[in-house]
Amino acid sequence: MLEIDICGIKFKNPVFLASGIMGETGSALKRIAKGGSGAVVTKSVGLYPNPGHKNPTIVEVYGGFLNAMGLPNPGVDEYIEEIKSVKKDLEKMGVRVIGSIYGKDEKEFMDVAKKIESFVDAIELNISCPHAKGYGATIGQNPEMSYNVCAAVKDVVKIPVFAKLTPNVSDIVEIAGAVVEAGVDGLVAINTVRGMVIDIKAKKPILSNKFGGLSGKAIKPVGIKAVWDLYENFDVPIIGVGGIMSGEDAIEYMMAGASAVQVGSGVYYRGYNVFKKICDEICSFLKEENLTLKEIVGLAHR
Ligand code: RRO
Numbered sequence: 001m002l003e004i005d006i007c008g009i010k011f012k013n014p015v016f017l018a019s020g021i022m023g024e025t026g027s028a029l030k031r032i033a034k035g036g037s038g039a040v041v042t043k044s045v046g047l048y049p050n051p052g053h054k055n056p057t058i059v060e061v062y063g064g065f066l067n068a069m070g071l072p073n074p075g076v077d078e079y080i081e082e083i084k085s086v087k088k089d090l091e092k093m094g095v096r097v098i099g100s101i102y103g104k105d106e107k108e109f110m111d112v113a114k115k116i117e118s119f120v121d122a123i124e125l126n127i128s129c130p131h132a133k134g135y136g137a138t139i140g141q142n143p144e145m146s147y148n149v150c151a152a153v154k155d156v157v158k159i160p161v162f163a164k165l166t167p168n169v170s171d172i173v174e175i176a177g178a179v180v181e182a183g184v185d186g187l188v189a190i191n192t193v194r195g196m197v198i199d200i201k202a203k204k205p206i207l208s209n210k211f212g213g214l215s216g217k218a219i220k221p222v223g224i225k226a227v228w229d230l231y232e233n234f235d236v237p238i239i240g241v242g243g244i245m246s247g248e249d250a251i252e253y254m255m256a257g258a259s260a261v262q263v264g265s266g267v268y269y270r271g272y273n274v275f276k277k278i279c280d281e282i283c284s285f286l287k288e289e290n291l292t293l294k295e296i297v298g299l300a301h302r
Helices: 026-034 076-092 106-119 143-156 172-181 217-233 247-256 266-270 274-289
Strands: 004-006 009-011 015-017 039-041 058-061 064-067 096-101 122-126 161-165 186-189 193-196 211-215 238-241 260-263
Touching: 015 274, 026 039, 026 076, 058 211, 064 217, 076 096, 076 106, 096 106, 106 122, 106 143, 122 143, 143 161, 143 172, 161 172, 172 186, 172 217, 186 217, 193 217, 211 217, 217 238, 217 247, 238 247, 247 260, 247 274, 260 274, 266 274
Parallel strands: 015 039, 015 260, 039 096, 096 122, 122 161, 161 186, 186 238, 238 260
Antiparallel strands: 004 009, 058 064, 064 211, 193 211
């Protein structure tokens, strides 16, 4: 009932793990897969190991989390070993792997993409981290840089390539236009929303990086509007992410135009099995409404 095909890849269901701290190791990916996800997106990996920002890197706020992890990762070579250690188990469970990668320019993106290509089913280009100077949104807020990175990666890999977009722009459609023109196979929206929390007793921002990216329930309407606008303007699959905790949230994203969704903060609030729970809730809704999954994608536009 929930099987989908995106860019020729078959997924057992449309509820994926979003890139983030739950995807830092092979064993974490396996635990998420056991929780029923249709795919796991890795933590964003770069060419070299990166320790990330100093603590505190994450704080719970009303409606979600504010994080500035700072792209911590062991580098693509070591991360590939993590994927290799669980790839067979994930395959047995029918769970796809999407490799999230970052770099400072098209050359670095290409190098990482080439290295990881044969270990993953698709690549997600992280051009949207809200607080990584020179990386992430530095690229994703600039249409020309976004085009160059996406076109370069598309040139060197054969598997589907998705671009993850930042909401921290005045016009997400402009950036999406650039990456679609560059040939990406799908769009992922949204990365976290830039924000800050100040400890009034300490009289300074809580995060060591001062500002970070907001995830969780609070950003769902921002994500829904982004997916809506992308669906209105482009003919490529869209993967919705931002504040999805329940089947109802996932259906809302799908009616806005998402073919699949990703869950990050929801793992904290509903446990590892959040993926199975969301799938069950989607199934109940489809049965009640006598609809198919395909029929609800973009339904609110008709
Ligand atoms: O590692 C992070 O701090 C991070 C990344 Br790469 C991202 O894409 N989005 C985010 O909120 N944090």
